[in-house]
Amino acid sequence: MLDQLLLGINTILQPWNFLAILTGVVSGIIIGALPGLTSTMGVALLIPFTYTMEPIPAICMLTALYCGGTYGGSISAILVRAPGTPAAAATTFDGYPLAQKGMAGKALGMACISSSLGGLFSVIVLILLAPFLANIAIKFGPPEYFALAVFGLSMISSLGAKSVLKNLIGGTIGVFLACVGMDEFSGFTRYDFGITHLMDGISFIPVMIGLFAAAEVFRQAEIGMHKIVVDKKITGLLPSWEDIKEVKATLVRSSLIGTFIGILPAEGGTVASFIGYNEAKRFSKHPEKFGTGILDGIAGPETANNAATGGAMVPTLALGIPGSGTTAVILGALLVQGLRPGPLLFIQNSKIVYAIFAGMFAANLIFLVLGLVGAKLFSQIIRIPNYVLNPIILILCIVGSYALNNNMADVWIMLASGIIGYKMREHGFAAAPIVLGLVLGELIEISLRRSLIVFGNNPFIFFTRPYSALFIVLTVLGLLSPWIRNLIENRGFKIRTAVNKSDTK
DSSP, X not given: OHHHHHHHHHHHTSHHXXXXXXXXXXXXXXXXXXXXXXXXXXXXXXXXXXXXXXXXXXXXHHHHHHHHHHHHHHHHHHHHSOOSSXXXXXXXXXXXXXXXXXXHHHHHHHHHHHHHHHHHHHHHHHHHHHHHHHHHHTTOOHHHHHHHHHHHHHGXXXXXXXOHXXXXXXXXXXXXXXXXXXXXXXXXXXXXXXXXXXXXXXXHHHHHIIIIIIHHHHHHHHHOOOXXXXXXXXXXXXXXXXXXXXXXXXXXXXHHHHHHHHHXXXXXHHHHHHHHHXXXXXXXXXXXXTTSOOTHHHHHHHHHHHHHHHHHHHHHHHTSOOSSHHHHHHHHXXXXXXXXXXXXXXXXXXXXXXXXXXXXXXHHHHHHHHHHHHHHHHHGGGGSOHHHHHHHHHHHHHHHHHHXXXXXXXXXXXXXXXXXXXXXXXXXXXXXXXXXXXXXXXXXXXXXXXXXXXXXTOTTHXXXXXXXXXXXXXXXXXXXXXXXHHHHHHHHHHHHHHHHHXXXX
């Protein structure tokens, strides 16, 4: 593994690959700093520009954008109390009050350092853990892949929207879209409605661009055009060594929390950041100071949300199950490059895998330097008004969709997906479950049919093989987890109420 990692480091140090990583980090910071634009949207917009690129610079650029975008959200969260990404929402609790005290530079510096340390820690875990999972998964056959894909699909119950039912409906829509086109086994076309372009199926790239990017443009247009005013006087970006020593326990704790939460499919940086903040407050000697402007209140969420980026890549690369909404889009980018995430990826494309590892490590170091040196410059990005930004993004959506196959039909699919995504968001539906269903739908169908053909139409084969049975059990638990969690919370509430009543008496 050490030899492969050294080869990966040597690969990303090549000028073209390093430039791709640098481009991804800068793009991520810019997108992350703009309120309303997320790293998921940024990755979706950037994918069309990777069509003609080699796999290593293409995927490294996207993962670098993921890392940079997660950090970039803290800039607007601290300066104007408008988190650039959902994962930076908890950073506003103490970051903005600290900026109001005239210490915006120290707040930005702590966010940058915390984000980088959390990201570096999670990449080390990714390097150690992903090959281990891949070695186990190498024993998989069609039944195991079917059970694994179903398990991955079950994770949509907690992906995006708060309603489990709406997430499941979204995933079902995605699986149905994956069935459009020619049947791989019979050669007959399905659900194409006589439209020639649909005979090859619906490409997930225009759908992703529409659901994530175009839908957000429509939403921003509805909100209105505005400009955010930023104080240009940002000085003192380096927290003192004493400041860092004071938050060292928070850095370690949040790194562990963020990596663990990231590995859990469908959780991601937003959940990790809030847990990181809550745990920092719970273990603090001065919890009453949280919310008034304290460095622990920045280090906790920022370390956790960036640690979740490396953690989320563990199931994405090793098992083909996205660990977050952004990695669901990166999963699509891997497929565009002809790479099927899973155990065979580590055997057939080990150079690419370890280059991705090294690229993410480099991305965290790069945004550490850029964040400390260029925070004043990046903070001015959020001055860009929506009436300038939205048309540019929409043009990029159109160009990116058309560039896939040089076909206007993809543009219409993107626009239709954007309108649908915009209306679905109004009614509480999330885009990520649809994308996940579209990505995993083909694997589910093919693995199921192959399993039944190989094992004589025996449906019990999924329960008699250890790994497939394990994933089916995990699927059931995953689907029931929201109800189990609510049951536990309601029971705890009743117990607390009963105790309070008895104390009153």
